[in-house]
Amino acid sequence: MISDLGWDEARDEEWRADPVSLTGAAPGRVVRVERTTIRVALDDRVVTVHANGLAVGDWVATDGATWASPLPRRTQLARQASGRTSDEQVLAANVDAVLIVEPLHPAPNARRIERMLTLAWASGATPIVVLTKSDLAERDSAPEIESTASGADVVVVSSATGANLDRLRGLIHPGQTFVLMGPSGAGKSSLVNALAGREVLETGEVRGDGKGRHTTTHRELIVIDGLGCLIDTPGIREVGMTAHQSGLGATFADVLDVAAECRFHDCTHTVEPGCAVRGAVENGLLDGARVASFQRIEREIAQQALRKSTHDRRDERIETKSRRAGMRAVMDAKKRPRGQ
């Protein structure tokens, strides 16, 4: 309940008008969550409040002051929460397209693209690889990337000259929700502004002061006329890894096809005899660096899954223990003679 969290005491006019971007809604409406972190001024301090269980992009039923649990998500973009925990953090919900933004200058990083693709495919949204800064590129590395990004559209653009932006616009359908993922300086903000035809996000030059542009006052879901809904949160911009085997299969379908021919079905493609993957690398049919990248990401996912099951088991043990302790306390109380 919003009122339990102290919204009513918010001093800041903006927050009072629009906490979590839900309260503007008329009673009994289903609304989209535009922001899940808000700052509330309480007396002399400002506290940050998270709307637990909600992600930007969720649809929730609200009466203007309280909300019900979110409607089932069509897609969700999640990553492993930072630190050594096994928790998954949902970065955005109901996303249709993930723009994987990688600069052609100085040079695109195929391994990073694979990582982002794994995350994107696992979300259920459609990945689109956008290679930016074509005006600065000395050589055409698009064909290499196309072979890396099998199954995803690859578009080479320049926000500076406007080259190919129409093709990219054609891939994002108005009314759909999209996110941008990619390293700092890749040109994500410039791309959004160029696509929108107006300044929606601050770019590198504008910032200039070294300060991040992500303040909590920033709305994280932006509706761009004629283009769609952009979800832009700090978490999406960074690239993490998550425990989704499904994304791996879509990203490395070529490697998995060959791996199906290995003599042992649990082949690690390292020392086993009859390994088709090693054979394909030796024959030049598969790129060794790509296979190594596949193995690295697969290992990370396996470690993540292991960590998760260990945590789940520990949680179960704690639960059983406390249940037993509870039962024992009841039995002890029953055994005790009355009046003690």
Ligand SMILES: Nc1nc2c(ncn2[C@@H]2O[C@H](COP(=O)(O)OP(=O)(O)OP(=O)(O)O)[C@@H](O)[C@H]2O)c(=O)[nH]1
């Ligand atoms: N020449 C050229 N420069 C570009 C292009 N796109 C972006 N830049 C420049 O690259 C720098 C970084 O661009 P941003 O759009 O701020 O990059 P970003 O990915 O949003 O960066 P973060 O906000 O740190 O994640 C800026 O100086 C842009 O002017 C392009 O197509 N061509």
Ligand SMILES: [Zn+2]
């Ligand atoms: Zn093998």
